[in-house]
Amino acid sequence: MANACARARRDPATVKLLAVTKVFGPESILDAYALGLRDFGENYVQEMERKAPAVSALGEARFHLIGHLQSNKTKKALQLFTSIDTIDSTKLAHKLATERLDMETPVVEAAPVEAMIEVRLSHEENKSGADPAGLSAIVSAIRASKHLKLTGLMAVPPWSEDAELSRPYFAQLRALAGEHAIPELSMGMSNDLEVAIEEGATWVRVGTALFGRRKKA
Numbered sequence: 155m156a157n158a159c160a161r162a163r164r165d166p167a168t169v170k171l172l173a174v175t176k177v178f179g180p181e182s183i184l185d186a187y188a189l190g191l192r193d194f195g196e197n198y199v200q201e202m203e204r205k206a207p208a209v210s211a212l213g214e215a216r217f218h219l220i221g222h223l224q225s226n227k228t229k230k231a232l233q234l235f236t237s238i239d240t241i242d243s244t245k246l247a248h249k250l251a252t253e254r255l256d257m258e259t260p261v262v263e264a265a266p267v268e269a270m271i272e273v274r275l276s277h278e279e280n281k282s283g284a285d286p287a288g289l290s291a292i293v294s295a296i297r298a299s300k301h302l303k304l305t306g307l308m309a310v311p312p313w314s315e316d317a318e319l320s321r322p323y324f325a326q327l328r329a330l331a332g333e334h335a336i337p338e339l340s341m342g343m344s345n346d347l348e349v350a351i352e353e354g355a356t357w358v359r360v361g362t363a364l365f366g367r368r369k370k371a
């Protein structure tokens with residue numbers, strides 16, 4: 155990350171590390187927290203639910219949902235995550251906003267949940283994310299609710315050995331964020347995070363390079 159920031163003449167403080175702990179047990183989160191990491195990414199609501207009791211004492215830990223969110227899991231997701239990074243429809247945005255409101259009590263106003271929109275930039279079948287053509291509507295839906303705070307765009311380009319092949323996708327995401335004045339860009343994983351930083355990433359999501367290979371589930 156430091157090397158990429160130096161090459162791109164960027165202040166390293168403008169790029170944050172999201173430690174992706176999917177598949178690994180809660181002890182990996184505890185270890186990483188002890189080393190100073192504070193932001194963690196999980197792909198599944200149920201997996202986070204299993205780990206939550208073991209990590210509940212980590213006062214400064216923040217958890218991001220980076221996997222596809224099914225509409226029947228929104229309530230749970232709102233209880234477990236500080237940021238939902240994979241909103242991909244206006245319907246999902248509305249459902250999250252409504253359920254956040256339901257979490258309010260007469261004396262406690264529910265803080266907005268941070269939200270990112272996942273954009274599908276390639277034409278791969280069965281890939282999640284919003285079509286760029288539908289982005290404006292989702293941006294408006296999120297910005298219309300005081301229970302959601304739009305922080306960024308997120309994308310996962312098609313996987314490749316060659317990180318350079320990710321570059322045009324990253325540039326495209328940056329352009330979309332610029333059009334909508336969205337500040338954060340979550341892009342880049344273990345294999346292509348340096349290219350992502352050169353293209354403007356403010357979050358890189360790193361699993362393998364921090365924790366080692368994941369065992370197949």
Ligand SMILES: *Cc1c(COP(=O)(O)O)cnc(C)c1O
Nearest residue numbers: 174220343344359360361362363
């Ligand atoms: C698993 C995953 C990552 C981390 O990938 P690595 O290649 O292990 O760094 C990042 N983002 C998403 C959405 C993932 O599912």
